[in-house]
Amino acid sequence: MGDLKxxxxxGYWGAAPNPNFVEMAQEAEKLGYDSVWSAEAWGNDxxxxxxxxxxxxxxxQLGTAVVxxxxxxxxxxxxHALSLDYLSGGRFNLGLGVSGPQVVEGWYGRPFPKPLARTREYIDIIRQVFKREGPVTNAGPHYPLPYPGDDGMGLGKPLKPIVHPLRNEIPIFMGAEGPKNIALSTEIADGWIPLFYNPYDESVYEESLINAPKDFQINQMVTVNVTDDIDAALLSFKYFMSFYVGGMGAKNTNFHKDLFIRMGFEEEAEKIQQLFFEDKRDEAARVIPDELAxxxxxxGPKERIKERLQAWRDSRVTTLLVSTTDKQQLREVADLVL
Known part of the structure; x- marks a missing residue:
C-alpha cells in the first residue's frame, strides 16, 4: 500500500460553527495535511x-464529506462544485451521498426509494456539466432534463453551462455503507468515504471493492486521541458509534445498524437500538466491545498509536481523516503519520 495521507x-456544525475552524485548516495546511472536509446534516450546508x-x-484540498x-x-x-473549484484554483473534491429516509423525506420533503438509481443519474448529470461537451440532458426517471411533466410549461431547453470549468474532471467521492452502494462507488466515483472501517478485518467490504480501480481512493474518518486514559478515549468513540447504530434511523431502516450486523455484531446491534429507544444512551454505548472500538x-500514548498505525498503512485506506478541534492533537498526528 502507498503512504497514508x-x-x-x-464534520457538520452543532448549534454554531467551531470558532477556530479556519485556523485549524490553516494549521493542517502548514503541517502537510492533504485535505480538509466539511459535512452537512440538517443545519449548515x-x-x-x-x-x-x-x-x-x-x-x-477542499472536500465535502458529504453533501x-x-x-x-x-x-x-x-x-456549487465548479464555482468552488474555480475559486480555490482546482482544489475541490465533491463527496456526496443519499443520506437516509428520515432526513430525505422529513427535512427535504423528497422521496427516498431507489437510492442507487438516483445516485447513478445524479453523478452522470454532474459529470456532463463538468465535461461541458454539449447541452446537459437526462432521460430520467429521477432527474429528467429538460423537465417533461404535464404540470410544466413544456418550454424546458437543454443548456450547456456558461462557465468553462477550470477542471473537466473534479474528483467525486461517494459516502456509502450498503454493499451495492459501495460497489457502485467503485464503478462511477473516484473514491469512497466510509463511516466505519476496521483495518484489522476488511472482509465486510471485500466483495464490494472487488472491481475497484488501482487508483481508487478511500478516505476514512478516524478518532485520534493521544492520551494515557485509553478507556475514556474508547468510551467517547462508543458514544459516537452507538448514536449512529441506535439513533440514526428508524427501527427497521437503519443503514448504520445494518453495517454493524454485517460486521458480526447482530446481538449487540439489537441491544444498542433497544437501549437507545429506552433513552438509556450510557448503557447503549457500553455495549460496543472494547476490541472493536x-x-x-x-x-493511547504516542508509542501505542505508532504501532497501531501499521494496520491502517496495510489496509486499503488511502487517507485518514482526523476529527479534532485541537491544534496540539493535529500536530501530534502529523508527527506520527507524516
Whole structure:
C-alpha cells in the first residue's frame, strides 16, 4: 500500500460553527495535511465553510464529506462544485451521498426509494456539466432534463453551462455503507468515504471493492486521541458509534445498524437500538466491545498509536481523516503519520 495521507474532518456544525475552524485548516495546511472536509446534516450546508477556508488557504484540498443528494438538483450541485473549484484554483473534491429516509423525506420533503438509481443519474448529470461537451440532458426517471411533466410549461431547453470549468474532471467521492452502494462507488466515483472501517478485518467490504480501480481512493474518518486514559478515549468513540447504530434511523431502516450486523455484531446491534429507544444512551454505548472500538480508532500514548498505525498503512485506506478541534492533537498526528 502507498503512504497514508492525512485529512482534517470538520464534520457538520452543532448549534454554531467551531470558532477556530479556519485556523485549524490553516494549521493542517502548514503541517502537510492533504485535505480538509466539511459535512452537512440538517443545519449548515457543506459548501459554505469550504469557501471560507479556501479563501484563507492556498494548497490544502477542499472536500465535502458529504453533501446530500436530495438537498440540491444535480445541476445545482455541479454549479456549487465548479464555482468552488474555480475559486480555490482546482482544489475541490465533491463527496456526496443519499443520506437516509428520515432526513430525505422529513427535512427535504423528497422521496427516498431507489437510492442507487438516483445516485447513478445524479453523478452522470454532474459529470456532463463538468465535461461541458454539449447541452446537459437526462432521460430520467429521477432527474429528467429538460423537465417533461404535464404540470410544466413544456418550454424546458437543454443548456450547456456558461462557465468553462477550470477542471473537466473534479474528483467525486461517494459516502456509502450498503454493499451495492459501495460497489457502485467503485464503478462511477473516484473514491469512497466510509463511516466505519476496521483495518484489522476488511472482509465486510471485500466483495464490494472487488472491481475497484488501482487508483481508487478511500478516505476514512478516524478518532485520534493521544492520551494515557485509553478507556475514556474508547468510551467517547462508543458514544459516537452507538448514536449512529441506535439513533440514526428508524427501527427497521437503519443503514448504520445494518453495517454493524454485517460486521458480526447482530446481538449487540439489537441491544444498542433497544437501549437507545429506552433513552438509556450510557448503557447503549457500553455495549460496543472494547476490541472493536479500539480497532477503529487510534487512541493511547504516542508509542501505542505508532504501532497501531501499521494496520491502517496495510489496509486499503488511502487517507485518514482526523476529527479534532485541537491544534496540539493535529500536530501530534502529523508527527506520527507524516
Amino acid at each position: 492525512l485529512g482534517l474532518a470538520q 457543506a459548501f459554505t465553510p469550504l469557501c471560507w477556508i479556501g479563501a484563507q488557504t492556498s494548497k490544502i 446530500q443528494l436530495s438537498g440540491r438538483t444535480p445541476t445545482s450541485c455541479a454549479m 479500539d480497532a477503529m480508532t487510534l487512541v
